[in-house]
Amino acid sequence: MKKYLNPKELPSLPSAGKTKKETNEKVSFFETVFKIARTVPRGRVTSYGAIADASGLKLTGRMVGWAMNAAGNAKPAVPAHRVVNSKGELSGRHHFATPTLMQELLEQEGVVVKEDKIANFKAVFWDPGQPTPKKSIKKKA
DNA sequence: AGTCTGACCTGAT
DNA sequence: GATCAGGCCAGAC
Numbered sequence: 001m002k003k004y005l006n007p008k009e010l011p012s013l014p015s016a017g018k019t020k021k022e023t024n025e026k027v028s029f030f031e032t033v034f035k036i037a038r039t040v041p042r043g044r045v046t047s048y049g050a051i052a053d054a055s056g057l058k059l060t061g062r063m064v065g066w067a068m069n070a071a072g073n074a075k076p077a078v079p080a081h082r083v084v085n086s087k088g089e090l091s092g093r094h095h096f097a098t099p100t101l102m103q104e105l106l107e108q109e110g111v112v113v114k115e116d117k118i119a120n121f122k123a124v125f126w127d128p129g130q131p132t133p134k135k136s137i138k139k140k141a
Numbered sequence: 142a143g144t145c146t147g148a149c150c151t152g153a154t
Numbered sequence: 155g156a157t158c159a160g161g162c163c164a165g166a167c
Contacts, residue, residue, distance in 0.1 A: 029164075048149055052163090060162040061149030068148055085149060092148030144167085154158075 029057055033067035034074050036128045040082045043110040044126035045118055047086045054129035061085070068092060081105040088121030 036051045048061035048068075055064075064083070071078035081102040085091045093102035093116060103113045112119035 049151095052149085058163060060164090062147050063149090063163055063165095065148035066146090066164080071148095080148080083148080086151090090148090095148050146166085147164095150160105150162085152158105152160085154156105 029055065029059055029063065030067045030070050030074070032057065033059070033064050034071060034078045037068070037071065037078045037080065037083055038076075039128045040079060040126050043124065045082045045084050045088070045106070045111060045121070045124050046126045046128055047084060047088075049086055050127050050129065051083065054127070065092060069095065079105075082109075082126075084118060084121075088118035088125075090116045090118075 032055045033051055036054050037046075040046050048064040051064045052059040052061055068078070068080045068083060071080040080092060081090075081096070083092065090102045090106075090113065093099050096102045103116065106113050106118075111124050118124060
Protein backbone atom coordinates (compact mmCIF):
# COMPACT_ATOMS: atom_id res chain seq x y z
CA MET A 1 0.00 0.00 0.00
CA LYS A 2 1.19 3.47 -0.73
CA LYS A 3 1.35 5.99 2.02
CA TYR A 4 1.96 8.93 -0.22
CA LEU A 5 -0.61 11.18 1.36
CA ASN A 6 1.33 14.12 0.10
CA PRO A 7 0.75 14.25 -3.67
CA LYS A 8 4.07 15.89 -4.13
CA GLU A 9 5.04 13.43 -6.80
CA LEU A 10 6.52 10.03 -7.24
CA PRO A 11 8.89 8.61 -4.69
CA SER A 12 12.30 9.91 -5.33
CA LEU A 13 13.97 8.17 -8.15
CA PRO A 14 17.71 7.97 -8.45
CA SER A 15 19.16 10.07 -11.19
CA ALA A 16 19.45 7.06 -13.38
CA GLY A 17 22.89 6.23 -12.21
CA LYS A 18 24.77 9.24 -11.04
CA THR A 19 22.93 9.70 -7.81
CA LYS A 20 25.84 10.56 -5.64
CA LYS A 21 28.89 12.16 -7.05
CA GLU A 22 29.12 11.33 -10.69
CA THR A 23 32.63 12.65 -10.43
CA ASN A 24 33.46 9.45 -8.65
CA GLU A 25 34.58 6.60 -10.85
CA LYS A 26 32.46 4.22 -8.88
CA VAL A 27 29.57 3.28 -11.11
CA SER A 28 26.18 2.66 -9.68
CA PHE A 29 24.66 -0.77 -9.65
CA PHE A 30 22.18 0.61 -12.14
CA GLU A 31 24.62 0.26 -14.98
CA THR A 32 25.32 -3.26 -13.89
CA VAL A 33 21.66 -4.13 -14.10
CA PHE A 34 21.33 -2.38 -17.44
CA LYS A 35 24.26 -4.24 -18.83
CA ILE A 36 22.81 -7.58 -17.85
CA ALA A 37 19.36 -6.59 -19.06
CA ARG A 38 20.87 -5.82 -22.45
CA THR A 39 22.47 -9.23 -22.41
CA VAL A 40 19.07 -10.76 -22.90
CA PRO A 41 18.73 -11.60 -26.60
CA ARG A 42 15.70 -10.72 -28.63
CA GLY A 43 12.80 -13.05 -28.12
CA ARG A 44 14.00 -14.02 -24.68
CA VAL A 45 13.03 -12.86 -21.21
CA THR A 46 14.63 -13.01 -17.79
CA SER A 47 13.62 -12.46 -14.21
CA TYR A 48 14.65 -9.77 -11.77
CA GLY A 49 16.09 -12.32 -9.40
CA ALA A 50 18.20 -13.80 -12.17
CA ILE A 51 19.69 -10.42 -12.96
CA ALA A 52 20.27 -9.70 -9.30
CA ASP A 53 22.12 -12.97 -8.97
CA ALA A 54 24.01 -12.59 -12.22
CA SER A 55 25.01 -9.09 -11.23
CA GLY A 56 27.38 -10.70 -8.77
CA LEU A 57 26.37 -8.06 -6.28
CA LYS A 58 24.11 -8.45 -3.31
CA LEU A 59 21.32 -6.89 -5.26
CA THR A 60 17.86 -8.20 -4.73
CA GLY A 61 14.91 -8.34 -7.06
CA ARG A 62 13.68 -5.04 -5.74
CA MET A 63 16.87 -3.28 -6.64
CA VAL A 64 16.70 -4.65 -10.16
CA GLY A 65 13.17 -3.43 -10.66
CA TRP A 66 14.10 -0.15 -9.15
CA ALA A 67 16.99 0.22 -11.52
CA MET A 68 14.66 -0.60 -14.37
CA ASN A 69 12.84 2.57 -13.51
CA ALA A 70 15.86 4.50 -14.52
CA ALA A 71 16.18 2.24 -17.54
CA GLY A 72 13.91 4.56 -19.44
CA ASN A 73 16.41 7.29 -18.80
CA ALA A 74 19.39 5.11 -19.57
CA LYS A 75 20.97 5.08 -22.98
CA PRO A 76 20.79 3.09 -25.00
CA ALA A 77 17.34 2.09 -23.99
CA VAL A 78 17.33 -0.94 -21.74
CA PRO A 79 15.02 -3.77 -22.81
CA ALA A 80 13.10 -3.64 -19.57
CA HIS A 81 10.23 -5.32 -21.34
CA ARG A 82 12.32 -8.48 -21.44
CA VAL A 83 12.51 -8.51 -17.68
CA VAL A 84 9.69 -10.10 -15.78
CA ASN A 85 9.27 -11.64 -12.36
CA SER A 86 9.88 -15.28 -11.52
CA LYS A 87 6.26 -15.99 -12.31
CA GLY A 88 6.72 -14.75 -15.84
CA GLU A 89 4.22 -11.99 -15.27
CA LEU A 90 4.69 -8.57 -16.77
CA SER A 91 4.77 -6.99 -13.36
CA GLY A 92 6.46 -3.87 -14.65
CA ARG A 93 4.13 -3.30 -17.57
CA HIS A 94 2.35 -0.61 -15.62
CA HIS A 95 5.54 1.34 -15.41
CA PHE A 96 6.03 1.62 -19.14
CA ALA A 97 4.81 4.49 -21.23
CA THR A 98 1.65 2.47 -21.64
CA PRO A 99 0.55 -0.60 -19.66
CA THR A 100 0.34 -2.49 -22.91
CA LEU A 101 3.63 -1.36 -24.36
CA MET A 102 5.55 -4.10 -22.61
CA GLN A 103 3.35 -6.80 -24.04
CA GLU A 104 3.49 -5.21 -27.46
CA LEU A 105 7.26 -5.16 -27.44
CA LEU A 106 7.45 -8.77 -26.33
CA GLU A 107 5.05 -9.89 -29.02
CA GLN A 108 7.08 -8.02 -31.58
CA GLU A 109 10.07 -10.09 -30.56
CA GLY A 110 8.11 -13.25 -30.90
CA VAL A 111 7.38 -13.76 -27.23
CA VAL A 112 3.91 -15.08 -26.65
CA VAL A 113 2.17 -13.14 -23.94
CA LYS A 114 -1.10 -14.28 -22.50
CA GLU A 115 -2.97 -12.41 -19.82
CA ASP A 116 0.02 -10.22 -19.05
CA LYS A 117 2.06 -13.34 -18.55
CA ILE A 118 4.62 -15.15 -20.63
CA ALA A 119 2.95 -18.14 -22.21
CA ASN A 120 6.02 -20.33 -22.58
CA PHE A 121 7.97 -18.56 -19.92
CA LYS A 122 10.24 -21.53 -19.30
CA ALA A 123 10.98 -21.73 -23.00
CA VAL A 124 11.84 -18.09 -23.55
CA PHE A 125 13.47 -17.65 -20.18
CA TRP A 126 17.06 -16.52 -20.36
CA ASP A 127 19.50 -16.70 -17.51
CA PRO A 128 22.21 -14.01 -17.77
CA GLY A 129 24.36 -16.07 -15.43
CA GLN A 130 23.88 -19.23 -17.39
CA PRO A 131 23.67 -18.57 -21.14
CA THR A 132 23.45 -22.31 -21.70
CA PRO A 133 20.07 -23.31 -20.34
CA LYS A 134 19.62 -27.03 -20.28
CA LYS A 135 16.35 -27.72 -18.63
CA SER A 136 16.48 -26.44 -15.10
CA ILE A 137 15.17 -22.94 -14.77
CA LYS A 138 16.25 -22.69 -11.19
CA LYS A 139 19.95 -22.39 -10.90
CA LYS A 140 20.50 -22.87 -7.24
CA ALA A 141 24.09 -22.37 -6.24
C1' DA B 142 20.68 9.04 11.89
C1' DG B 143 16.35 6.99 11.34
C1' DT B 144 12.58 5.86 8.29
C1' DC B 145 10.35 4.37 4.06
C1' DT B 146 10.06 2.97 -0.35
C1' DG B 147 10.85 -0.24 -4.24
C1' DA B 148 8.74 -3.22 -11.63
C1' DC B 149 10.87 -9.02 -6.00
C1' DC B 150 11.89 -13.83 -4.05
C1' DT B 151 11.54 -17.77 -0.99
C1' DG B 152 9.82 -20.20 2.73
C1' DA B 153 6.09 -21.26 5.65
C1' DT B 154 1.07 -21.84 6.91
C1' DG C 155 -2.13 -25.63 -4.50
C1' DA C 156 -2.91 -20.95 -2.85
C1' DT C 157 -2.24 -17.26 0.40
C1' DC C 158 0.61 -14.70 4.11
C1' DA C 159 4.61 -12.93 5.97
C1' DG C 160 9.38 -11.91 6.20
C1' DG C 161 13.70 -10.63 4.20
C1' DC C 162 16.87 -8.49 1.00
C1' DC C 163 20.08 -4.17 -0.53
C1' DA C 164 20.42 0.63 -1.88
C1' DG C 165 18.89 5.29 -2.12
C1' DA C 166 16.10 9.57 -0.87
C1' DC C 167 13.57 12.54 2.74
